[in-house]
Amino acid sequence: MLFKEITGNSNVKKQLINAVRNNRISHxxxxxxxxxxxxxALALAYAQFLNCKNRTAVDSCGVxxxxLKFNSLSHPDLHLVIPVLKTKKVQRPVSDHFIGQWRNFITNNYYGSLNGWIDSFGTENKLGQQGTIYKDEANNIHKKLSLKNYEADHRVVMIWMPERMNLDVSNxxxxxxxxxxxxTIFLLVxxxxxxxxxxxxxxxxxxxVADFTLEDIIxxxxxxxxxxxxxxxxRNLTNADLGKINQILEDREDEQDLIADFSAWMRLTYKMDVQGISKWVENLSLKGRKQQNLFLSYAIKMVRECLIYNFASSTLLKTNKKEFTFLTKFSxxxxxxxxxxxxxKLEESIKGINRNANAKILFFELSLQMVKFLRLKRKFAIK
Ligand SMILES: [Zn+2]
Structure with a gap:
């Protein structure tokens, strides 16, 4: 996380940056x-800035x-402590049991809340637990800190939601x-x-850390x-909660049901149903430029997800249930x-739309290209 990726909060950013530059780092x-x-987000940007090998006066280099390790939350000297739940499989949980799941949750939405995290457990949370940092965690931290730093000058122990530490841990x-x-420094969030x-x-x-202002959110x-x-x-609805706004906007995209539109398009082009394609093009060309761009970006995303599904692990997929079902057939x-x-071709089409190209011609031509592309045979078998 870079400071410049976070909107607003300029005073806090300045304070953190100056502390590092003046070497007055509170532990x-x-x-x-x-x-x-x-x-x-600020704590992560700060941890990254502290350890960046090539920082500028105001931000980390990012490269x-x-x-790179801080950005993916995988630096060996970044120790993450989070509230966890007892599940069927894990009876004495510590952060390390769930850290992969948390990384996904947070990198998807850096403004996600404790409630959002607990909700992500779904039916695994049968007892309605609220998330706890248990005693074993304190022992774990002690153990980890008894070792030397791997590579960073400033090893960071980040405790997310320390209000969920039980009394034992606190003591x-x-x-x-x-x-x-x-x-070693402790950053509690x-x-x-x-x-x-x-x-x-x-x-x-x-x-x-202040609430996001209207300008920040825009x-x-x-x-x-x-x-x-x-x-x-x-902003009013969510009480300036950027995580919730993220979620609402994402859900809206779902409502527009891009997956239904995309799978219909792929079916038509694969079958070379020219009449069907014409109708589909007609329909999309009536929608606004924004909607058309959204659709094209979505198509790019789905192509990428197909590749991930084909060549990498499906745990890396960022799809919902409907999309996943489609992927299994389409990939x-x-x-x-x-x-x-x-x-x-999809990227070129986005540029075309932005230059006010005739949408009907553009999507028809794009569809014909897709007919061709989908018929290309792969040279090597996989899986
Ligand atoms: Zn750097």
């Missing part, structure tokens, strides 16, 4: 802000080996917050500082996606021979 800090604010960690091993023990709060330097999504009117509405038609051509 235990509390990022406190409401659910859906930039607290985690050095340290940045076991107090001393560490006060005096961490050399080269809370959406409810009131629930933390005063003895903990007093050992931390608090950084208050800047985050871009004016094309979010008009002033919509942004106002959503054999997308392969190394045609995927690049298809993607290039």
């Amino acid at each position: 235990a800090q509390l990022f406190s802000g409401k659910s859906g604010s930039a607290k985690l 050095c080996s340290s940045c 076991k960690l107090l001393k560490l917050f006060e005096e961490p091993p050399k080269g 809370t959406e409810n500082a009131n629930q933390l023990l005063p003895t903990i709060i007093s050992r931390l330097q608090t950084i208050k 800047a985050h999504f871009g004016e094309q996606v979010l008009s002033l009117e919509k942004a106002k509405q959503l 054999p038609f997308i392969h190394e021979e045609n995927s690049v051509m298809i993607t290039e």
Whole structure:
């Protein structure tokens, strides 16, 4: 995460950047802000900036080996502590059991809340647990910190939602917050500082993260996606929770049912149903430019998901249930021979739409190209 990827909060950013530049790095800090604010994003940007090998005066480089590892939350000196649940499989849970799942959750939505995280367990959370950081976690942290740093100058222990630490953990960690091993800093990220023990709060330097303003929210999504009117509405509705707004906008895209549109198109082109294609083109050309762009970007996404499904692990897929069902049938038609051509043609079409090309002609021509591309045989068998 780069500072520039986070909208608003310029004062906090300045404060964090100056602390690093003046080498006044507090070894235990509390990022406190409401659910859906930039607290985690800021803490991550700060951790990355601290360890960037090539930082500028105001941000991380984003491309050095340290940045790349921080960006994917996989740096060996970034220890993540999160609230977890007891499940059928895991009776004594610690963060490490669920960290892959959390990484997916957070990289999908850096403004996701504790509730969102717990909801992501779905039916696995039969007992309605709210997420806890258990005693075993404290032992784990002690164990990890007894080893030397792998490669970073500043090893970071990030505790997400420390208000979910039970009393045992809190007591076991107090001393560490006060005096961490050399080269280690604690970053705690809370959406409810009131629930933390005063003895903990007093050992931390608090950084208050403000709510996102209307301008921040519009800047985050871009004016094309979010008009002033919509942004106002959503900010009021969610209490300036960017994570929730993300979710609402994503759900809206689902409502538009792009997958139904896309699978219909693929069926028609594969069958070379020219009449059907004409009707489909007619229909799409009546929709606005924004909708057409959305559809084309979606098509690019689905081609990419097909490749992931074919060549990598399906755990990397970012699809919903409907999309996944479609993928299982459609992916054999997308392969190394045609995927690049298809993607290039789709990108070219987006540019065409943006230059006000005639949509009817553009989508008809694109459909004919798709007919051709889908008939290309792959040279090598896979799987
Ligand atoms: Zn860097």
